[in-house]
Amino acid sequence: MGKIIKVRAQDAEVGAYEKAYLPEITKGIGITLRHVVKNLFGGDEKYTRTVSYPEEKVEYPVRFRGAHRLTPREDGAPRCVACFMCSTACPARCINIVAEESDDPNIEKRPKVFEIDELKCIFCGMCVEACPEDAIRMDTGEHVKPFTNRADAVYGKVDLLSMLGRTEKNGEQPVYRGAHEHRARQAPQHSPEGTLPVQDEQPEDAH
Amino acid sequence: MDNVMCSQADKFLGMVPYDWTMIVIVPVAKILFIIAVIIGLYTPLATLVERKLSAAMQDRIGPNRAYIIKVGGKPLTIFGLFHTMADALKMFTKEWTTPKSADKFLFYLAPVIGLVPALLTFAVIPFGPPIQVCDRVVPLQIASINVGVLFIFAVGSMGVYSAALAGWASNNKMALLGALRASAQSISYEITFGLTLVGLMMVFHTVRLDSMVAQQVDLLHWGVFLQPLALVLFFTAAMAENKRIPFDLPEGESEIVGYFVEYSSMGFGLFMTTEFIEMSAIAFLTTALFFGGYTVPTWVATDHSFAMWNVASELWPAAFFAIQMAAFFFKVTVLWLFQFVVRWALPRFRYDQLMRLGWRIMLPLSLANIAVTAIAILAADGDAAKGTEYVMMTGLVMIGLFVLSLFYSRKPRQSGDSGHGHDHGHDEQQATVAAAHH
Amino acid sequence: MPKLNIDGQDIEVPAGENLVLAARRIGVEVPVFCYHEKLSIAANCRMCLVEIEKMPKLQPACQTVATDNMIVKTSSPKVIEARAAVMEFLLVNHPLDCPICDKAGECMLQDNYMGHDGKSSRQQDTKTAKPRLEVLGPLVNYNAERCIMCTRCVRFMDEIPKNTQLGVFGRGDRNVIGVFDGKPLDDPYSLNVVELCPVGALGSLDFRFESRVWSLDKTNSVCDGCSKGCNTETHSKKEHVYRMIPRRNDSVNDTWMCDEGRLSYHAHEEQRAEEPLTDGKRASDATALSAALGVLANAVKEKGNGWGVFISPTLTNEGAFAWLSYVKANMAQAKVYFSGRADGVGDQLLRRADKNPNRAGIKAIAEALGIPVGTYTDGITAKPLRVVMLGTETPDDRISSIVNAAQASLVIGAHLTQAFKGAKVALLSGTVFESDGSFVNEDGRVQRVRPCHGVKFAGKSYADWAVMLSQGLDKAVGAKTFAWANTESVFADLANAVKGFSGMRLLGLGLHGKALGSGRATESPSHQQASSPVGA
Numbered sequence A: 001m002g003k004i005i006k007v008r009a010q011d012a013e014v015g016a017y018e019k020a021y022l023p024e025i026t027k028g029i030g031i032t033l034r035h036v037v038k039n040l041f042g043g044d045e046k047y048t049r050t051v052s053y054p055e056e057k058v059e060y061p062v063r064f065r066g067a068h069r070l071t072p073r074e075d076g077a078p079r080c081v082a083c084f085m086c087s088t089a090c091p092a093r094c095i096n097i098v099a100e101e102s103d104d105p106n107i108e109k110r111p112k113v114f115e116i117d118e119l120k121c122i123f124c125g126m127c128v129e130a131c132p133e134d135a136i137r138m139d140t141g142e143h144v145k146p147f148t149n150r151a152d153a154v155y156g157k158v159d160l161l162s163m164l165g166r167t168e169k170n171g172e173q174p175v176y177r178g179a180h181e182h183r184a185r186q187a188p189q190h191s192p193e194g195t196l197p198v199q200d201e202q203p204e205d206a207h
Numbered sequence B: 001m002d003n004v005m006c007s008q009a010d011k012f013l014g015m016v017p018y019d020w021t022m023i024v025i026v027p028v029a030k031i032l033f034i035i036a037v038i039i040g041l042y043t044p045l046a047t048l049v050e051r052k053l054s055a056a057m058q059d060r061i062g063p064n065r066a067y068i069i070k071v072g073g074k075p076l077t078i079f080g081l082f083h084t085m086a087d088a089l090k091m092f093t094k095e096w097t098t099p100k101s102a103d104k105f106l107f108y109l110a111p112v113i114g115l116v117p118a119l120l121t122f123a124v125i126p127f128g129p130p131i132q133v134c135d136r137v138v139p140l141q142i143a144s145i146n147v148g149v150l151f152i153f154a155v156g157s158m159g160v161y162s163a164a165l166a167g168w169a170s171n172n173k174m175a176l177l178g179a180l181r182a183s184a185q186s187i188s189y190e191i192t193f194g195l196t197l198v199g200l201m202m203v204f205h206t207v208r209l210d211s212m213v214a215q216q217v218d219l220l221h222w223g224v225f226l227q228p229l230a231l232v233l234f235f236t237a238a239m240a241e242n243k244r245i246p247f248d249l250p251e252g253e254s255e256i257v258g259y260f261v262e263y264s265s266m267g268f269g270l271f272m273t274t275e276f277i278e279m280s281a282i283a284f285l286t287t288a289l290f291f292g293g294y295t296v297p298t299w300v301a302t303d304h305s306f307a308m309w310n311v312a313s314e315l316w317p318a319a320f321f322a323i324q325m326a327a328f329f330f331k332v333t334v335l336w337l338f339q340f341v342v343r344w345a346l347p348r349f350r351y352d353q354l355m356r357l358g359w360r361i362m363l364p365l366s367l368a369n370i371a372v373t374a375i376a377i378l379a380a381d382g383d384a385a386k387g388t389e390y391v392m393m394t395g396l397v398m399i400g401l402f403v404l405s406l407f408y409s410r411k412p413r414q415s416g417d418s419g420h421g422h423d424h425g426h427d428e429q430q431a432t433v434a435a436a437h438h
Numbered sequence C: 001m002p003k004l005n006i007d008g009q010d011i012e013v014p015a016g017e018n019l020v021l022a023a024r025r026i027g028v029e030v031p032v033f034c035y036h037e038k039l040s041i042a043a044n045c046r047m048c049l050v051e052i053e054k055m056p057k058l059q060p061a062c063q064t065v066a067t068d069n070m071i072v073k074t075s076s077p078k079v080i081e082a083r084a085a086v087m088e089f090l091l092v093n094h095p096l097d098c099p100i101c102d103k104a105g106e107c108m109l110q111d112n113y114m115g116h117d118g119k120s121s122r123q124q125d126t127k128t129a130k131p132r133l134e135v136l137g138p139l140v141n142y143n144a145e146r147c148i149m150c151t152r153c154v155r156f157m158d159e160i161p162k163n164t165q166l167g168v169f170g171r172g173d174r175n176v177i178g179v180f181d182g183k184p185l186d187d188p189y190s191l192n193v194v195e196l197c198p199v200g201a202l203g204s205l206d207f208r209f210e211s212r213v214w215s216l217d218k219t220n221s222v223c224d225g226c227s228k229g230c231n232t233e234t235h236s237k238k239e240h241v242y243r244m245i246p247r248r249n250d251s252v253n254d255t256w257m258c259d260e261g262r263l264s265y266h267a268h269e270e271q272r273a274e275e276p277l278t279d280g281k282r283a284s285d286a287t288a289l290s291a292a293l294g295v296l297a298n299a300v301k302e303k304g305n306g307w308g309v310f311i312s313p314t315l316t317n318e319g320a321f322a323w324l325s326y327v328k329a330n331m332a333q334a335k336v337y338f339s340g341r342a343d344g345v346g347d348q349l350l351r352r353a354d355k356n357p358n359r360a361g362i363k364a365i366a367e368a369l370g371i372p373v374g375t376y377t378d379g380i381t382a383k384p385l386r387v388v389m390l391g392t393e394t395p396d397d398r399i400s401s402i403v404n405a406a407q408a409s410l411v412i413g414a415h416l417t418q419a420f421k422g423a424k425v426a427l428l429s430g431t432v433f434e435s436d437g438s439f440v441n442e443d444g445r446v447q448r449v450r451p452c453h454g455v456k457f458a459g460k461s462y463a464d465w466a467v468m469l470s471q472g473l474d475k476a477v478g479a480k481t482f483a484w485a486n487t488e489s490v491f492a493d494l495a496n497a498v499k500g501f502s503g504m505r506l507l508g509l510g511l512h513g514k515a516l517g518s519g520r521a522t523e524s525p526s527h528q529q530a531s532s533p534v535g536a
């Protein structure tokens, strides 16, 4: 059981003073007018927080969820193992994956097609949450780029891989945590079709 | 005007019959002037002020991009002034769509029905002191008609047809519902709107706006001091009639589908224009009724404390005229701006609140106002000056009592758990925040 | 009939029944891995341990026969602890593969972990590495790391096709399932081991990485690969069928199915006819089609004149009944011949040489309507000048020249064959995945086929019987018209007209079908599991 925080449901009792509406409204207008005056004539003391985009830009908070990207392995291939967890979790049904056999027997499965329809996406982040391989992230801090054609809103594997996360942009080494990081050793080689697996081969690091 | 010019003018004017001058040329000039001010100045400015002022209120920058030319390589934006033009251009060039099943004639008619009465209101409002042109006295009021204020009621109540017709002709159930809301609202507030002015008519013994203004030369005889409650009620009712926030339930731009939902392009533009024109109309009217119109406050004229004004008016009439005109438009502009402030600062009412405010608060108050005013005037027993004083006193006493009662009934704001007389179990919700486990 | 007590409940069970089945009677599911109802009992996984009073140790429920006065506890603390321990042992070397494992979603290891373990792993050491992709045969691959050594697969090969192709090799944590030197797993029933395998160790190369199992729509149907009529569950998504797996029906296929049948869905997706044709051209123009149909109807009206009707035994009973009724009413002189798929290989287990699903049904219907049906070769030799082909599947292509040469021809089917292209009028009907109706298997069992959700044409009126009505073919001729609203109403008429079907309703066929002539008989025995291919 955690700590109990009491929350008052009602802020204060409402009396005739409040109910009369006008005094409180006058107060409200007063506050608003203070903002007007400060914002128009306040010089440096403005309340205004908006900036003139695109000349000026605000930095997004770290938790900003922008466009997705697929994280790469060391060799640049996607970390994704085409497990469909993200597309299963996606409430907008906007992830389309087609799996294929990987050349690397230690990876087995990889995406042949990995598409996110950013037009359908609601940027909820469920896909990131669901991924067991840390293969999809929303840490680019970038918007989905404007497009004039629906098809351009569908980001393919190459587009998604080409984006960088904040860490990489800052020149740091990203740390990924995924299920396949648990595989600390290589599997024995494929044995040719229909023959017995090699029994005597002892994996080097098996205990 | 010097005599040479006068005689020249007379010569010229002499060629046309006197009646023509006074009936056609002068009124047309006045109409053009008002139209120029309203359509040419206030309305376009309103679109800009609406956006700029709201931006300032909401800590934004507001429109500041549109430009036509660049000066020194930089776009000349002048605080976004060109957005006004861009807005207008946009309105005119957008596609005009008409629903297939709409009643075409009424559909096109509705916005016009809204616009015309809004403009007609200005016909009876004096916007400056009468001027003497040679030997003719020209009142700065388009039509100085006997019925004055009543004309405004008559014309103003036409506005509801615009909403009703727009909603009905659109053949869209949402629009129709919006029109119903609009009609109900307009009718509810029209009553208060009318009744508040009854007190004023009683005090000024007239329904003519020009003579009402003329009676307000004395600062203390301004409507606002004679009928303070009426001012509040009148202004509120007028804004409710105009259907802007906090009374925009018939059509809430982005949130509430309303009676002009099917209008696009300039059809929609006309509704917006009407709204802005009505704002000016309210400002004009309130200035004339409650803030002395074009008069510049001259303290009690007889005891010479502001005698300077009188001297000035005799010595230099042109300057005095200019000051009076400026005063009028200054007052108008302040009231006009005030409406923007209200629109952007107040939250929208619920529809039931709106109705309750209209019928259960404003209507009784306006009736009470009439009663009290009537009693005060009766108590003065025919003495006009005394009557005014009594009315003024009752007004101040009423305001004072009201304010006092408010402060007396004010409950201390409660903090924490120290509220009294309430069952805490009802008031408080318990939220459990699970501590993060590792 | 021993009487015993399980979890405080007294029951009486048939002699010789084991405790897993006995417990199931009172609604208690004992978790298992190695036990399979249709296989011998190995009792090597120990997942099914239960406590039996007066026995010093826990006993495997799968191997313990219910006897009189037994008092069994299936969820005592001891049992629960033992199960968790068994799970932990099984998972010690199990890889973290669920994301890339095709079994995930229907894996008994996942289910039993969620139900009976739920703890995090305490394994600190590196897990044993074993071969991950072993191709055992043309259709089956093996991932040794995921295998829990339940030997279901080995027992299946030994006991059901009686073709010992799999064995356990190695010892301890290095044992694996494998095939014998030079002998791949190529039995015609090899894919059954894939469902049998409680985990993702054995996988189908056909289905490998095609789809996750939870995103497939499942439809209970019947395989149309041969006249055995194995009960199936068709797994489809959007327009495509992804796999067919057997559905338990003890009167037909137990829990098995042959590889040929499983893969038959591929053929159905190939060479699909997309739209009606007239003279081999698209008839998207409605007037062209109706003109052609008008010509056809006129030809039908001139009675007699050498009509040959080739009916494929791949048609549903409803389709056959509708069309044969039509032939009887409007084309009384017409000769009817069978077409359909050529014979293939059959065996003692499931596969039948007759590769058509509904010959028995069509025979019964034709007989009841008094229409003699000749063989395909009869039809070819007769060389009719006017041809109706119901179903595009034929043993060979000789028919296409007959259709090409015919004065009037109508072909109804799903595939773009030569005959379909050559016909004067060719109309679309659905495949077995799009059809609603019934088949009669060679043993005379009337079984229901259902259209898969989402598969092409499903839900539209492309049922073979409905083509006639939708094109107004019956009205155009005028001798007899039909007014069926849906498949049930066709079946109702069929049940009235054909003796074997009397008393049956299409919706009353249930999951397991009914034997011909058993109308109004009771439904199949209730202890049969509705659809559990793994047959736990």
Ligand code: SF4
Pocket: A086, A089, A090, A091, A092, A093, A094, A095, A116, A120, A121, A122, A123, A124, A125, A126, A127, A128
């Ligand atoms: S952010 Fe949400 S909606 Fe977008 S792809 Fe991920 S799961 Fe789907």
Ligand code: SF4
Pocket: A079, A080, A081, A082, A083, A084, A085, A086, A087, A097, A127, A130, A131, A132, A133, A134, A135, A136, C099
């Ligand atoms: S959840 Fe991760 S690993 Fe799985 S398919 Fe999506 S991105 Fe790939």
Ligand code: SF4
Pocket: C094, C095, C096, C097, C098, C099, C101, C102, C103, C104, C105, C107, C108, C109, C110, C146, C199, C200, C201
């Ligand atoms: S066999 Fe089951 S538990 Fe093992 S990886 Fe496959 S799905 Fe996961």
Ligand code: SF4
Pocket: C146, C147, C148, C149, C150, C151, C152, C153, C154, C177, C196, C197, C198, C199, C201, C202
């Ligand atoms: S491959 Fe599957 S069925 Fe065969 S022993 Fe291993 S787990 Fe059991």
Ligand code: FES
Pocket: C031, C032, C033, C034, C035, C042, C043, C044, C045, C046, C047, C048, C049, C060, C061, C062, C063
């Ligand atoms: S030991 Fe009984 S199911 Fe495996």
